Amino acid sequence: MASERRAALTATLSGAGLLVCVFGAGMLAQADWPRPAVLCCIGAVALALPLFRSLRALHATPAAMTEPAPALTADRQRLIDNALALEARLEHAPIALFLIDGAHGEGAATPMNANARKLVAPGRAVDPAGLYRELAAQPVDQRGMIGFDTERGAERALAAVSALSLHGKPQRLAALMPVESELEAEALHAWRQLVHVLTHEIMNSLTPVASLSRTAHDMLDEFRVSLPADAASDLATALDAISRRSGSLVDFVGSYRSLSNVPEARPERVRVADLFDRVAALVAPGWRARGGEVGFEVEPPSLELIVDQGQLEQALINLIKNAADATAQAAAPRVTVSARLVRGARLRIEVADNGPGVPNDLIGSIFTPFFTTKKHGSGIGLAMVRQLVHGNGGTVRYAKSVGAGARFVIAF
Numbered sequence: 001m002a003s004e005r006r007a008a009l010t011a012t013l014s015g016a017g018l019l020v021c022v023f024g025a026g027m028l029a030q031a032d033w034p035r036p037a038v039l040c041c042i043g044a045v046a047l048a049l050p051l052f053r054s055l056r057a058l059h060a061t062p063a064a065m066t067e068p069a070p071a072l073t074a075d076r077q078r079l080i081d082n083a084l085a086l087e088a089r090l091e092h093a094p095i096a097l098f099l100i101d102g103a104h105g106e107g108a109a110t111p112m113n114a115n116a117r118k119l120v121a122p123g124r125a126v127d128p129a130g131l132y133r134e135l136a137a138q139p140v141d142q143r144g145m146i147g148f149d150t151e152r153g154a155e156r157a158l159a160a161v162s163a164l165s166l167h168g169k170p171q172r173l174a175a176l177m178p179v180e181s182e183l184e185a186e187a188l189h190a191w192r193q194l195v196h197v198l199t200h201e202i203m204n205s206l207t208p209v210a211s212l213s214r215t216a217h218d219m220l221d222e223f224r225v226s227l228p229a230d231a232a233s234d235l236a237t238a239l240d241a242i243s244r245r246s247g248s249l250v251d252f253v254g255s256y257r258s259l260s261n262v263p264e265a266r267p268e269r270v271r272v273a274d275l276f277d278r279v280a281a282l283v284a285p286g287w288r289a290r291g292g293e294v295g296f297e298v299e300p301p302s303l304e305l306i307v308d309q310g311q312l313e314q315a316l317i318n319l320i321k322n323a324a325d326a327t328a329q330a331a332a333p334r335v336t337v338s339a340r341l342v343r344g345a346r347l348r349i350e351v352a353d354n355g356p357g358v359p360n361d362l363i364g365s366i367f368t369p370f371f372t373t374k375k376h377g378s379g380i381g382l383a384m385v386r387q388l389v390h391g392n393g394g395t396v397r398y399a400k401s402v403g404a405g406a407r408f409v410i411a412f
Contacts, residue, residue, distance in 0.1 A: 090113060092113070093113065094115060095113075096157075097112040097115075097176075098110065098135055098176065099171055100171065100172040102171070103172070104172075106133065109135060116176070119131075119178075124150050125149070125150055131148050134146050135159060135176065136174075138159050138160075140161050140162065142161070145157070146159045149400075154397070155178055156178070156179060157176050157177055157178040157179060158179050160174070160175045161173070206246055207250060209246045210243060210246035210250055213239050213242040213246060214243045217236065217240055220239065265308035265391045265392045266308050269304055270306070271302070271303070272303045272304065272305055273298045273301055273303070275309055275312065276296040276339070277296075279296070279313055279316050280294065282317065283320050283321075290324075290333065291332070292324075292333035294335050294336075295336045295337070296336075296337045297338040298340075299339070299340045299341075300341075303341065305347055308392055311388045311392060315384075315385045315389050315396075316349075318381045318382070318385045319351040319385055320337070322381055322382065322406075323335040323351065323353035323355065326355030326356065326357075327353050327355040330354055330355060332354075336350075336353075337350070337351050338350050346411055347411070349409070349410040350407060350410075351407070351408045352401060352408075353406055355405055355406055357400075357404060357406045358406055363398055367383055367386045367396075367398075385408075389410055393412060395410070395411050
């Protein structure tokens with residue numbers, strides 16, 4: 001009796017704490033505070049484990065399920081009802097829960113709630129069996145980050161595993177909290193701050209250098225007659241080089257400033273087919289001129305999206321331009337832009353080309369500002385794509401193609 005009361009009380013307190021963490025994470029995410037939101041999610045993962053232990057302990061007690069109602073005290077019945085209500089709410093918690101057979105090592109894994117079933121359903125994790133093996137390999141009573149491939153690209157998640165015993169059989173409860181979106185938001189915020197500081201300081205130094213060098217070059221004409229011809233010529237050449245180079249650097253740094261000055265999105269209802277028509281009118285002539293082809297597909301044709309259409313157009317143009325650079329050596333360059341609905345009513349836009357694709361060792365860096373593999377690249381194109389898509393509530397990932405070429409996936 002005392003153990004049942006302790007289990008029910010633990011379930012009630014853990015469930016209340018879990019609900020507070022989930023609510024807090026949602027409010028902080030809406031307030032654009034990704035780091036505290038991630039901490040709330042971590043707290044929710046930690047609270048989920050004792051909650052499930054307590055619920056299982058209550059269910060394993062025959063008296064809780066088989067005794068007639070009159071034999072239960074009012075307090076005990078209320079605690080059991082609260083525990084069952086919390087279990088129902090946990091079904092919809094933003095944590096994927098898996099039950100793994102055995103105290104350690106490999107064991108059969110079973111999804112325990114809605115988020116777990118969604119994670120291993122078609123359209124999410126590419127290799128559910130591999131995900132189960134990775135969860136089973138996690139040490140008990142420790143938290144750590146794991147990575148797994150999904151249809152939208154690689155994702156990372158916080159995993160915590162706890163040992164428990166059900167009906168005398170040792171088992172483990174694994175809680176998995178995908179944090180890719182939160183980590184991406186934090187990284188974007190950090191990059192924006194860094195770019196803002198760097199461009200501000202560099203521009204403060206470059207602008208007067210460019211201005212003074214032009215002024216000195218103009219003043220040289222007034223004193224040219226009093227200087228030796230060779231000295232005047234060398235001085236003019238040096239001042240001209242300083243002026244041109246500083247001017248180029250001002251333009252170069254100014255392009256990066258746009259990363260930290262992306263205007264806030266103004267979403268509106270947009271028909272995807274119409275948006276694709278506008279993008280096609282801008283990019284198709286260039287592809288035809290080089291003997292290539294660009295195709296656009298929408299399924300169904302009436303598909304609509306609430307987004308800042310100008311920003312999404314710019315993101316698609318950047319991806320198509322990236323595809324043009326990647327297929328420069330292809331005999332018949334081609335890029336396909338497709339949009340369709342996938343599981344969970346998510347809208348998915350893919351930009352796929354027939355170029356060489358991205359080397360595996362570079363996939364993790366392609367969205368990083370300043371990173372480029374092109375001889376004359378600036379490293380701003382894909383970074384701007386991520387900024388624009390994220391600002392409209394979406395995500396962008398690089399997904400490995402079945403065949404050759406690169407494939408970028410935008411999901412809303």
